[in-house]
Amino acid sequence: MTVEVGRPPALRSQLNLWKPLWWAYPTWVVTALSAFGIYAFFAMIQKAGFAYPYLSPFYSPHIVISGLPISPAFYVAWVPLGFRLTCYYYRKAYFRSFLWEPPACAVADRPGRYTGETRLPFVLNNFHRYFLYVTLVVLGFLWYDAIRAFDFHGHFGIGVGSGIMLLNVVLLSGYTLGCHALRSLVGGGIDCYSCSLAAQGRHRAWSGVSLLNNRHALWAWASMFSVAITDIYIRFLIHGVFADPRWVS
Amino acid sequence: MTQAALESPAEGGETAATSRRFLVYRGDSNDGQMVEYSVPTLEGMVVLDAMHWIQAHVDGDLAVRWNCKAAKCGSCSAEVNGTPRLMCKTRVDVIVGDIWVQPMKAFPLIKDLVTDVQWNYEVNREIPPFTPPADVPSPWRVQQQDVERLFEFRKCIECFLCQDVCHILRDKNEKARYYGPRFMVRQAYLDMHPMDVRDRTGQIKDESGIGMCNITKCCTDVCPEHIHITDNAIIPLKERVVDEYFDPLLWAARRIRGRRQKKRPSSR
Incomplete structure (x- = not known):
């Protein structure tokens, strides 16, 4: 492997200023998260996310409160938003990219007082597990939606949308079930796995979650993009841009 | 890299050395500067080898902390081209261009590449x-x-x-x-x-x-x-x-x- 390097400064005090391509990761994160945030807001204010038999993940579970002129998407948006904002991977992403604490390894921090996650608002990241609990419930609804996507008026069928929705929920499951908080809750907090049958079972659960957790960042990005792609596909169907290619028994 | 090859790099025969430019921090907590050295290199050479060559042939008073040269003692920590690395585990041939070697920034500097941990x-x-x-x-x-x-x-x-x-x-x-x-x-x-x-x-x-x-x-x-x-x-x-x-x-x-x-x- 050859590492391309640039020219660092001569003085030790300037050492932090030199780091080739240090800006690449923060630029990518700011661009991708901003683009997703803008698209998600656009999708949620449409007040429509259903193209039979497909339901957009932004609108699941589909909650309608009559008399309130609010898009149903906003009733559930706080769940994935809170889960991802407090996620241990996304913490790295936004602390580096939006807050520059630090923007890259061995690159100087943004000047100013630093309190990490000991003060508001970032101390709230400690409640990640509560967003996990609610997200697991929403994940159940998304699996229900994905299975319903193979039901065409009582007949089994497979459409491109069915495949997209299934892939989406698989990626979301990989992301959610590889969560660091879940890893700790299912068994990471135990010190003696051999002490009881229950602890041995939890050791197996911990090992399983650890397998998914190894690629948590990859699951995070893949599932985020799959949510957007699923919604884009359904939105094209809603507006009649094209028909869903499908086979029905 | 063998000690003999380090001592006589120009007599290396088929593995004859080429030179690389190293810029090494020299100084103490009060003042310092990057000093340029041209160091003959051989296949498999690591940054710590280069520091030893400088000590042996150019500046005997270059301060470097090291012990095992096998990435196990944790002594030769420094910043190579801006990245914290073990000098004994950083091969010279994976780096293109000049090689900058500086002490760890998080700890008080004693001299050259040696910090107080x-x-x-x-x-x-x-x-x-x-x-x-x-x-x-x-x-x-x-x-x-x-x-x-x-x-x-x-x-x-x-x-x-x-x-x-x-x-x-x-x-x-x-x-x-x-x-x-x-x-x-x-x-x-x-x-x-x-x-x-x-x-x-x-x-x-x-x-x-x-x-x-x-x-x-x-x-x-x-x-x-x-x-x-x-x-x-x-x-x-x-x-x-x-x-x-x-x-x-x-x-x-x-x-x-x-x-x-x-x-x-x-x-x-």
């Missing part, structure tokens, strides 16, 4: 030692599954590269509020050990300052032993702190049924 040993002394139960005589019978995740933490060679790259220590100089990644690894080892009975969560939260860590994973990136410091030590400790201090359901459960005794393997 005393603070780390002072922190280490603040951590209560391994505390086995008084009523369970050793030897203990401990199952593999109870200790296998601890092996990773025992690989630490105390090179302090993770401490150097941690922005809380490096840029913010918050050494009074955060122990640093190396000592999160040590506390994870102790807290997860099935035979350690001490409740360490309070110290991990307060004195160690685990809340200061914002999960940027730089410590994991630079670890020469490839310890997953953030995922396997810091985050599990953060979750244990959450169990104790930030989870109202667990707090209520403890109030109702009392604090459960930590289970541990029985003695032989």
